[in-house]
Amino acid sequence: MSDGEIIGSYIVPVHPHTYLVPEQNPGWTKLREAFDEAALRIKNSEADLLIIYSTTWPSIIGHQIQADPNPEWVMVDHDFHDLGSIPYSFNIDSEFANAWNEANHQRGLKSRTVNYHGFPIDVGSVVALKLLNPDNSIPAVIVSSNVYANRSETSVMAKACLDVVHSTGRKAIAITAMSLSNRMFTENIDPADDKIHSLKDDEWNCKILELMEKGRLEDVGQLSRTIQKQIRVRKVVAFKPMWWLSAINDNRNDLTGEVLAYEAIHGAGAAVIHLDPASCGTGDKEYDEDDVEYFYGDRSVLDSNDSETTIIDEEIETIDEITTAEENGPALWEPTTADGSVNTDSAPKPVGAYPHARRVGDLLYLSGVGPRQAVTNSIPGGPIHDEDGEPLDYDIKAQTQAVIDNIALILEEAGSSLDQVIDVTTFLVDMKRDFQGYNEVWAETLGKIGPTRTTLAIRALPTPIAVEMKVIAQFLE
Amino acid sequence: MSLSLRVSRLTIHALAECDKDPNPLRCDMAKGRIVAGCIAPHPPHLVYAENPDQNEPTSEGGWEQLRWGYERLRESLSEIEHDVIVILSPHWQTYVGTHFLGLENFQSLSVDPVFPNLFRYHYDLNIDVELAKQIHDNAEKAGLVVKMMENPDFRVDYGTITTGHLFNPKWDKPLVVISSNRSTDYYSAEVMQEMMIELGRITRETIEESGKKAIILASNSLSHRHFTTESEIPEDMSKEHIASHAMHLWDMRIIDYIRSGQTQRILDEMPEFIEQAIAESDGGGLSWLISALDTPDYPAILHGYGTIIGTGNAVVEWPCYKHEEDSQ
Numbered sequence: 001m002s003d004g005e006i007i008g009s010y011i012v013p014v015h016p017h018t019y020l021v022p023e024q025n026p027g028w029t030k031l032r033e034a035f036d037e038a039a040l041r042i043k044n045s046e047a048d049l050l051i052i053y054s055t056t057w058p059s060i061i062g063h064q065i066q067a068d069p070n071p072e073w074v075m076v077d078h079d080f081h082d083l084g085s086i087p088y089s090f091n092i093d094s095e096f097a098n099a100w101n102e103a104n105h106q107r108g109l110k111s112r113t114v115n116y117h118g119f120p121i122d123v124g125s126v127v128a129l130k131l132l133n134p135d136n137s138i139p140a141v142i143v144s145s146n147v148y149a150n151r152s153e154t155s156v157m158a159k160a161c162l163d164v165v166h167s168t169g170r171k172a173i174a175i176t177a178m179s180l181s182n183r184m185f186t187e188n189i190d191p192a193d194d195k196i197h198s199l200k201d202d203e204w205n206c207k208i209l210e211l212m213e214k215g216r217l218e219d220v221g222q223l224s225r226t227i228q229k230q231i232r233v234r235k236v237v238a239f240k241p242m243w244w245l246s247a248i249n250d251n252r253n254d255l256t257g258e259v260l261a262y263e264a265i266h267g268a269g270a271a272v273i274h275l276d277p278a279s280c281g282t283g284d285k286e287y288d289e290d291d292v293e294y295f296y297g298d299r300s301v302l303d304s305n306d307s308e309t310t311i312i313d314e315e316i317e318t319i320d321e322i323t324t325a326e327e328n329g330p331a332l333w334e335p336t337t338a339d340g341s342v343n344t345d346s347a348p349k350p351v352g353a354y355p356h357a358r359r360v361g362d363l364l365y366l367s368g369v370g371p372r373q374a375v376t377n378s379i380p381g382g383p384i385h386d387e388d389g390e391p392l393d394y395d396i397k398a399q400t401q402a403v404i405d406n407i408a409l410i411l412e413e414a415g416s417s418l419d420q421v422i423d424v425t426t427f428l429v430d431m432k433r434d435f436q437g438y439n440e441v442w443a444e445t446l447g448k449i450g451p452t453r454t455t456l457a458i459r460a461l462p463t464p465i466a467v468e469m470k471v472i473a474q475f476l477e
Numbered sequence: 478m479s480l481s482l483r484v485s486r487l488t489i490h491a492l493a494e495c496d497k498d499p500n501p502l503r504c505d506m507a508k509g510r511i512v513a514g515c516i517a518p519h520p521p522h523l524v525y526a527e528n529p530d531q532n533e534p535t536s537e538g539g540w541e542q543l544r545w546g547y548e549r550l551r552e553s554l555s556e557i558e559h560d561v562i563v564i565l566s567p568h569w570q571t572y573v574g575t576h577f578l579g580l581e582n583f584q585s586l587s588v589d590p591v592f593p594n595l596f597r598y599h600y601d602l603n604i605d606v607e608l609a610k611q612i613h614d615n616a617e618k619a620g621l622v623v624k625m626m627e628n629p630d631f632r633v634d635y636g637t638i639t640t641g642h643l644f645n646p647k648w649d650k651p652l653v654v655i656s657s658n659r660s661t662d663y664y665s666a667e668v669m670q671e672m673m674i675e676l677g678r679i680t681r682e683t684i685e686e687s688g689k690k691a692i693i694l695a696s697n698s699l700s701h702r703h704f705t706t707e708s709e710i711p712e713d714m715s716k717e718h719i720a721s722h723a724m725h726l727w728d729m730r731i732i733d734y735i736r737s738g739q740t741q742r743i744l745d746e747m748p749e750f751i752e753q754a755i756a757e758s759d760g761g762g763l764s765w766l767i768s769a770l771d772t773p774d775y776p777a778i779l780h781g782y783g784t785i786i787g788t789g790n791a792v793v794e795w796p797c798y799k800h801e802e803d804s805q
Contacts, residue, residue: 060591060786061707076631078656079571085630110706116593118586120632148705184572186663187622233572234662266573 004170006162006277007045009245009255010038011212012132013270014056014124014177019131020083024191027263027270034261034272035131041274042132042173049093049172050133050140051161053244056124056177059144062110063157066121066142067097073118075126080266088126093139096164100141103160108295109153124177132175151224151243152292158247159293174248176241180205180262180269181231189266197267204231205269209262212273215255215280221246231269249277251291256280290437293393330462332377344413347406348372351462356410359475364414366471368427371402372463374409383464384429396437399467404445407471416475421451425470431457434466509689511681512557512798514770515550516735516763517694518790519566519639521589521596523547526712529642533597539712546781546792547643553778557798560689561605562650563680566696567760568636569656572663574622575676576656577609580629587638595711600638605651608691612653612683619679621672626656640696653691655680657760666748666759673761674744677768693769695762699731700724700754700789707786720787727754728789732782735793738774740767757788775800 013031017024022032042050057064072089097113104111125142133140143161146153165172181201196202204227211220220227221242228239249255256276263270330351335343341355342364350356350367357366371380381398385391408418424446428434435455442453461468524532526539569576582603589596609625616623637654655676661669684691702720719725727750734742743750744767751759758764767773773795780792 057590060703061705074630076628078569078634079573079576081576081626081628081631082624085628114593116588116597118588118597119593120588120590122590146705148703183663186573186660188573188624233659 004165004168004172006165006174006248007047007171008042008277009174009176009217009249009275010042010132011176011178011241011245011271011273011275012038012128013179013265013268013272014054014127015179015265015268015270016077016080016083016086016123016127017265018270019086019127020080021191025194027194028191028265030261031263031265031270031272032131037260038272038274039132039134042138045173046171047138047173049096049165049170050129050138050175051165051172051248052125052128052140052142052175052177053145053241054122054124054128054142054177055145055179055241057122057142057144059146060148062112063104063146063149064144065097065101065111065113066092066119066125067094067101067113067115068092068117068119069094071119071121073121075121075123077123086126086130088121088130089136090121090129091136091139093141096139096168096170097141099164099168100143100161103163104157106163107156107160107293109157109160111157128175128177138173145240149240151240152290153295154240154243155247156292156295158244162248162250174245176245178241179265180208180271182268183231183233184265185267194264194266196264196269201231201269205262205271209259209271209273212257212275213259214282215257215275216253216282217242217249217255217257217275218246218251218253221251245275249275252277254279254282290397290440294395342410342414344410346374346409346413348374348377357414359414362475364411364416364471364473364475366407366410366473368468368470369403369406369410370461370463370465370468371399371406372465373402379463379465384466385464394466396434396466397441399465400438400441401445403467403469404441407469411473414475416473418446419449420474420476421446421449421471422474423452423472424454426453426455427458427461427468427470428455429458429460429466431455438467509684509687509691510797510801511684511693511769512559512690513554513692514766514773514795514797515644515692515694516766516791516793517547517550517640517644517696518543518698518785518792519568519636519643519696520698520785520788520790521592521598521635521639522711522785524598524639524642525592525595529598529646531599531642534595536595536712537710539714540717540783540785542783543781543785543790543792544643546783549780550792550794551644553780553794553796554692557692558690559650559692561608561653561691562641562645563608563653563655563684563691563693564637564640564696565655565657565694565760565762565765566634566636566640567657567757567762568696569634569654570659570760571624571656572659574624575616575658576624576626577613578604578631578633578652578654579606579609579613579625579627580604581606583631583633585632587632587635589635596635596639598635598638598642600633600641600648602633602638602641602648603651605653605689608683608687608689609653611687612655612680615679615683616676619675621676621679622658636696640694644694655765657762660761661751661759666751669759669761670744670747670764673764674768676761677765677770680765680769681771693766695758695766697757697760697762698785698788698790699728699756699758701757702755702787704787717784718787719784719789724754724787724789727756728782728791732779732791735777735791736779738776740770740772740774743767744772754789770795770797773797773800
């Protein structure tokens with residue numbers, strides 16, 4: 001089967017006005033017309049799947065994915081119940097939903113499918129599907145917005161979805177049901193008086209739309225936390241949909257964007273936006289956050305033996321097996337023992353004739369320290385290439401943390417400690433890819449202690465690792 | 478006109494009506510009252526654990542401490558005459574004012590969107606529309622934003638259903654159901670509390686005007702930090718505990734105030750409680766309840782305390798009827 005792909009993305013508003021009473025306000029009419037235009041574009045595309053991330057479906061236990069092949073009910077909005085009811089009967093791709101759920105687990109995420117008669121499909125999803133897919137001709141899948149999910153979890157969840165899109169050869173449309181600014185008027189208003197709640201909200205919305213028009217989706221994703229603080233009422237979710245939408249578009253900044261409409265719905269910023277994957281020719285990302293492939297976050301709060309932990313452990317075991325099999329690297333040596341040498345069985349063995357550290361006066365000079373583990377020789381975060389030299393995906397943050405842990409072990413053996421480190425020289429084999437992640441771990445560890453630091457890019461290290469540090473520490477008795 | 482001015486006029490109006498009646502006994506008898514006020518948490522796990530006929534999933538039990546607490550509450554109130562149960566539920570979340578269920582009967586299937594594996598409950602409940610409308614109208618006169626919910630397709634939120642079942646499994650009393658206005662999110666805990674204190678006062682005075690005896694329920698937990706994973710067997714009690722020590726400390730602090738009649742301190746510390754314990758009282762239920770009970774300074778009865786997926790939950794009763802008898 002040929003590789004699937006995301007062939008388009010849409011951002012659409014969540015409130016029921018555009019479906020139930022578009023005629024009551026000129027802005028709502030424009031939004032409805034934009035919905036209709038988007039529906040036409042989708043119908044005329046090759047799309048065979050609609051993927052909806054809805055901010056009006058909050059979840060707590062990981063993410064939930066709708067898997068009822070034909071959910072039917074009548075939806076009434078909690079706030080705008082006086083506008084009417086929306087009967088629905090949707091065509092859900094339960095096979096894709098189950099595959100996505102499994103792909104989430106493979107990437108360390110907690111998620112589950114829901115397939116229950118009468119499950120209340122949220123207003124954002126109902127409005128999106130009723131207007132974008134009115135004849136149900138294209139199967140859909142809906143995912144919740146987890147209350148506690150951070151950027152990495154949300155992004156990895158999108159990548160898991162993309163895994164299934166690729167493996168099943170789907171031509172998919174990604175849709176986020178969301179408001180821009182979400183502050184509504186807290187009083188009943190005459191529809192004719194509707195407008196964006198405040199000038200400040202309007203200005204921020206226009207900034208978002210300007211970026212979208214230029215196809216700079218990842219930049220909006222990078223600004224999510226700022227946008228949340230500036231124009232978002234807390235409610236139950238943060239401004240997460242841009243993380244999801246950007247990740248499912250490969251974190252691109254050069255999409256072709258078009259704002260089909262931007263209006264107010266009871267004060268909230270409502271926009272219909274089309275993002276086409278065709279490159280608009282603008283530049284790459286202006287800055288970057290860590291691009292996480294697997295989720296290692298703290299969801300195993302019940303105990304350490306639940307299935308989620310097991311899944312992650314299985315992945316790590318796989319990585320360890322690869323490492324263990326890679327024995328054709330440099331031979332391991334016993335550390336040398338000249339006067340002042342400091343060696344420990346807790347640190348990985350050297351790859352040459354040198355000690356772990358050597359004391360001179362009040363100073364300790366450490367040999368270059370990598371992330372390898374003492375007994376297993378495994379590499380936390382995975383090796384950077386396989387036996388044949390083929391690149392492998394690896395986690396620079398896990399490697400960096402392991403390096404610092406090894407440094408701490410050597411210093412403790414010498415009677416010193418991490419907080420006595422005064423100078424560090426770091427070697428990275430891929431500065432462009434890894435500096436951000438390495439820098440984040442540094443900031444949370446040695447960065448709080450404050451040694452001087454030099455970071456160098458080098459071509460290779462003797463073992464398949466991405467980072468090594470050379471350390472000088474004080475020795476104060 | 479300010480909220481407080483309008484509310485004061487309501488009070489004066491009620492007193493003036495009473496003054497017109499030359500028979501003080503008859504006037505007193507006609508006056509309605511709140512006979513009890515309760516904190517009654519609503520996690521669907523408690524209904525799931527009881528295996529009632531109305532709920533589709535079945536369990537092996539669990540969360541007994543809280544369910545026994547509900548049993549003690551029901552037993553405590555079994556002899557107390559009442560006409561109506563008034564519930565404020567944080568899971569009917571409204572952003573445009575406070576809403577009231579406004580039709581006489583609702584029947585449907587309630588499926589919890591977060592825990593659909595535990596709660597798919599077939600409900601059939603009656604509403605005291607007259608009282609609901611009276612509270613609505615008086616709140617509107619006082620300047621609060623309100624709306625009656627009169628769409629027959631509306632599905633009642635699972636918080637109301639859960640609390641309603643646990644409090645009165647027979648469903649033989651009509652309800653007044655009040656939505657949770659999310660003013661904490663839109664403004665601040667202080668603004669929320671100002672509005673809910675007004676709504677509580679209006680609720681009390683309207684019940685008194687109505688001549689009915691009411692039990693009022695704030696359907697909310699205390700600390701509200703969930704676990705983000707669920708054990709393979711949801712009712713596996715070996716996995717159940719408070720989410721963190723800090724949450725436990727806050728729960729015990731609030732319970733201490735409850736048990737020692739210091740409800741004003743709860744109101745005073747509400748913003749910190751909401752922020753630090755992520756308390757579900759951000760939905761206004763607890764502030765509304767305390768205000769409706771006229772900020773009681775007598776001890777409440779703690780019928781039970783327990784955790785549900787890490788959140789802290791208490792079943793509490795302010796026995797107004799007993800307090801009034803003791804005061805006479």
